[in-house]
Amino acid sequence: MSSIDALAQDDSATSAALGQGGIRIRQVTHRFGAVTAVGPIDLDIPPGEFLVLVGASGCGKSTLLRLIAGFAPPTEGSIEVSGTAPAPGRTAGIVFQQPRLFPWKTVGGNVELALKYAGVPAGQRGARRDELLRQVGLDDIAHRRIWEISGGQQQRVAIARASAAEHSLLLLDEPFAALDALTRERLQDDLRRVGSESGRTAVFVTHSADEAVFLGSRIVVLTKSPGRIALDLRVDLPRAGVDPDDLRAAPEFAALRREVGLAVKSAALA
CATH class of the missing domain: 3.40.50.300 (P-loop containing nucleotide triphosphate hydrolases)
Incomplete structure (x- = not known):
């Protein structure tokens, strides 16, 4: 050889x-x-x-x-x-210096969109969204809009979104x-x-x-x-x-x- x-x-x-x-x-x-x-x-x-x-x-x-x-x-x-x-x-999954979230969607909506693109079935997205937001300590603000939360919370959403795909x-x-x-x-x-x-x-x-x-x-x-x-x-x-x-x-x-x-x-x- x-x-x-x-x-x-x-x-x-x-x-x-x-x-x-x-x-x-x-x-x-x-x-x-x-x-x-x-x-x-x-x-x-x-x-x-x-x-x-x-x-x-x-x-x-x-x-x-x-x-x-x-x-x-x-x-x-x-x-x-x-x-x-x-x-x-x-x-x-990638997290940048800026969160790059969709401001017209809610916190949960941003994560759900990532789950959709990841191919997670619609019936499973809610539970998976809640679990990802719980991991980053945001499970109580899933209903809020992106412009209503702080910069630190936005980066937590970005981490949850990056973790959406397996x-x-x-x-x-x-x-x-x-x-x-x-x-x-x-x-x-x-x-x-x-x-x-x-x-x-x-x-x-x-x-x-x-x-x-x-x-x-x-x-x-x-x-x-x-x-x-x-x-x-x-x-x-x-x-x-x-x-x-x-x-x-x-x-x-x-x-x-x-x-x-x-x-x-x-x-x-x-």
Whole structure:
């Protein structure tokens, strides 16, 4: 067997081993014209992992997330999600920086529309809508219009909507960046709980070391453009049955936050 055949066989075995919701990124580079934004990057993300991409503005975090979503193919290299090339709308639920909800519909109506497009039978949508809104703490305001609720509540609706389809992957592009500190912490708490309950693979983009350590089971720090991996860190903090405030106050949390923060600064200056 040639070395090329052996490498292809190894990659195929890796894809199979990753399973449903697993992500395989091989020698991915992406360019906008003559500008290289990302790469080369090699990364395996197993099912159920909550991976946080962190780095300074302009390092290619959002670009890599959009490649994983299938919005564009990489200029070089390959990406597979659950063993196949990603495709918009079929690969993952996505939450953007802005909620992008339909203001003429109610909170529940926005989630029901997502369930309709996900192919959920009409008779099952009501119960599924209620369950998704319960997960994000909005089950008591399903009847309200989007313009009647706060920005934080709108992002909760966006998370519920992204979870409507039974995708095994959830992608989040700095969804809390525009929110005040208190609302941001509350939504971090909710997302951490929802992620633990759902067992879905998640990739979350942020520039905050604090947010990365709180949410992630694994953190990848990217260098300045073109974004490459500067740090790949496993987060071994307890994720179940722990009060969020106690977790944020723990010495282990502070140590990890410092390590990630220093890595981000170093990567931005390299």
